Amino acid sequence: xxxxxxxxxxxxxxxxxxxxxxxxxxxxxxxxxxxxxxxxxxxxxxxxxxxxxxxxxxxxxxxxxxxxxxxxxxxxxxxxxxxxxxxxxxxxxxxxxxxxxxxxxxxxxxxxxxxxxxxxxxxxxxxxxxxxxxxxxxxxxxxxxxxxxxxxxxxxxxxxxxxxxxxxxxxxxxxxxxxxxxxxxxxxxxxxxxxxxxxxxxxxxxxxxxxxxxxxxxxxxxxxxxxxxxxxxxxxxxxxx
Amino acid sequence: xxxxxxxxxxxxxxxxxxxxxxxxxxxxxxxxxxxxxxxxxxxxxxxxxxxxxxxxxxxxxxxxxxxxxxxxxxxxxxxxxxxxxxxxxxxxxxxxxxxxxxxxxxxxxxxxxxxxxxxxxxxxxxxxxxxxxxxxxxxxxxxxxxxxxxxxxxxxxxxxxxxxxxxxxxxxxxxxxxxxxxxxxxxxxxxxxxxxxxxxxxxxxxxxxxxxxxxxxxxxxxxxxxxxxxxxxxxxxxxxx
DNA sequence: CTAAAGCTGTTAACGTTGATAATACCTCCG
DNA sequence: CGGAGGTATTATCAACGTTAACAGCTTTAG
Numbered sequence: 001x002x003x004x005x006x007x008x009x010x011x012x013x014x015x016x017x018x019x020x021x022x023x024x025x026x027x028x029x030x031x032x033x034x035x036x037x038x039x040x041x042x043x044x045x046x047x048x049x050x051x052x053x054x055x056x057x058x059x060x061x062x063x064x065x066x067x068x069x070x071x072x073x074x075x076x077x078x079x080x081x082x083x084x085x086x087x088x089x090x091x092x093x094x095x096x097x098x099x100x101x102x103x104x105x106x107x108x109x110x111x112x113x114x115x116x117x118x119x120x121x122x123x124x125x126x127x128x129x130x131x132x133x134x135x136x137x138x139x140x141x142x143x144x145x146x147x148x149x150x151x152x153x154x155x156x157x158x159x160x161x162x163x164x165x166x167x168x169x170x171x172x173x174x175x176x177x178x179x180x181x182x183x184x185x186x187x188x189x190x191x192x193x194x195x196x197x198x199x200x201x202x203x204x205x206x207x208x209x210x211x212x213x214x215x216x217x218x219x220x221x222x223x224x225x226x227x228x229x230x231x232x233x234x235x236x237x238x239x240x241x
Numbered sequence: 242x243x244x245x246x247x248x249x250x251x252x253x254x255x256x257x258x259x260x261x262x263x264x265x266x267x268x269x270x271x272x273x274x275x276x277x278x279x280x281x282x283x284x285x286x287x288x289x290x291x292x293x294x295x296x297x298x299x300x301x302x303x304x305x306x307x308x309x310x311x312x313x314x315x316x317x318x319x320x321x322x323x324x325x326x327x328x329x330x331x332x333x334x335x336x337x338x339x340x341x342x343x344x345x346x347x348x349x350x351x352x353x354x355x356x357x358x359x360x361x362x363x364x365x366x367x368x369x370x371x372x373x374x375x376x377x378x379x380x381x382x383x384x385x386x387x388x389x390x391x392x393x394x395x396x397x398x399x400x401x402x403x404x405x406x407x408x409x410x411x412x413x414x415x416x417x418x419x420x421x422x423x424x425x426x427x428x429x430x431x432x433x434x435x436x437x438x439x440x441x442x443x444x445x446x447x448x449x450x451x452x453x454x455x456x457x458x459x460x461x462x463x464x465x466x467x468x469x470x471x472x473x474x475x476x477x478x479x480x481x482x
Numbered sequence: 483c484t485a486a487a488g489c490t491g492t493t494a495a496c497g498t499t500g501a502t503a504a505t506a507c508c509t510c511c512g
Numbered sequence: 513c514g515g516a517g518g519t520a521t522t523a524t525c526a527a528c529g530t531t532a533a534c535a536g537c538t539t540t541a542g
Binding site for chain 1: 279280353363364370395402404405406434450454456458462473476480481
């Protein structure tokens with residue numbers, strides 16, 4: 001693993017290092033090759049040729065063909081997200097969740113070869129997989145704060161990802177004549193009902209509202225001891241104030 | 242495409258033709274190689290060697306490496322289904338639908354390499370894809386007859402397939418420490434509510450929802466000490482589950 | 483019974499692929 | 513000026529998918 005050529009992080013921001021520039025160029029031509037000729041069009045020779053290099057140069061920059069593919073996957077996704085502008089201050093968290101799911105699916109349908117590269121084999125690119133999941137955390141957090149989350153946050157992220165992944169891959173497997181957007185809508189709404197509550201379980205947002213809601217529901221719980229519940233109740237009272 | 246050596250369908254049932262026997266042997270050793278060494282372990286030379294043949298023999302039997310992989314995918318699935326015995330006269334079609342979905346997912350989790358081969362790339366094996374969908378038609382038909390189907394039959398099949406596919410691939414992408422069968426249950430029930438008219442069981446919310454809301458809002462609070470917040474977070478995690 | 487036809491499988495080889503060692507270029511710094 | 517260190521190149525390797533040419537064996541035709 002090569003070290004950062006600019007460890008101090010000084011200046012040098014405007015134009016990235018030459019190394020980074022060639023990396024970007026290679027990644028770009030690789031994505032181009034991928035979308036043009038499919039997965040098998042990516043050979044070290046073809047990529048090097050399209051980037052104006054010789055094959056061994058790739059190995060110094062990416063270590064491996066797998067490394068190149070990982071870099072391509074990661075960059076392809078972030079590039080797509082950068083093109084879209086996300087609502088900076090959303091108000092309806094469920095609406096926002098729908099939009100996020102649609103965005104992920106749209107990416108897959110618009111870049112089938114790249115998507116297949118990223119999410120076809122489960123073995124590859126746990127990095128990209130985690131990137132995608134972490135992208136959801138903010139949205140899910142907002143749902144939780146609003147008292148709209150039906151399941152744990154991690155599980156919610158997994159459900160959202162799984163439905164989107166199944167939607168994209170199934171869609172791409174269907175012959176065009178059988179593709180119907182009703183499939184996408186149905187899966188999205190199934191995701192919504194699995195992840196969210198229709199009615200918020202807390203009246204007002206913030207710690208105080210949530211604390212009051214929890215305090216009201218506390219008598220039903222069975223996982224805390226009496227002593228724990230006593231102390232918890234005290235804290236909830238303080239938080240409610 | 243070679244013609245059936247026994248077009249009349251007379252006798253000759255007990256032992257298949259020699260051609261079919263070697264095909265089976267090759268397919269078997271290929272599945273073995275696949276499960277043992279992953280996708281890349283399938284090379285024409287390795288397969289031929291394991292089957293006691295020379296590589297060109299494969300080309301006469303399967304035409305192509307892709308043809309071999311198709312045959313492997315198709316046979317792997319049917320072999321799994323043959324091992325399970327399906328309820329010949331089911332009475333509750335929704336229960337049967339759940340069982341069918343579980344079966345498909347179970348197959349994926351038990352044969353990850355084979356499943357990835359079949360359902361990783363959407364381009365490959367539209368044959369196997371259709372086989373899987375058609376396997377659902379009977380179950381879906383029974384739902385429709387009972388008046389329990391919420392959507393068109395084709396769409397229902399697609400939804401069932403997509404949720405199972407997303408479930409398996411997502412599960413396999415997760416590190417073992419994060420795998421939780423709640424994901425599978427949640428996706429299965431989401432599928433049920435999307436496909437059938439069954440009223441979703443209004444699961445008792447209890448304190449979990451409020452606990453999740455409070456946990457998400459906790460970083461904003463200012464009335465509890467660090468230590469108190471730590472302990473509280475732990476309790477909230479338990480209450481959320 | 484003999485000879486042609488047809489499978490089935492082999493040997494040998496071709497072009498391509500991912501990958502690496504050895505080497506040349508080039509720039510920066512003392 | 514003269515190394516040092518990074519960068520890219522040439523030459524090459526082993527492995528892969530695939531094909532042509534040919535050899536053994538069984539079945540069928542005359």
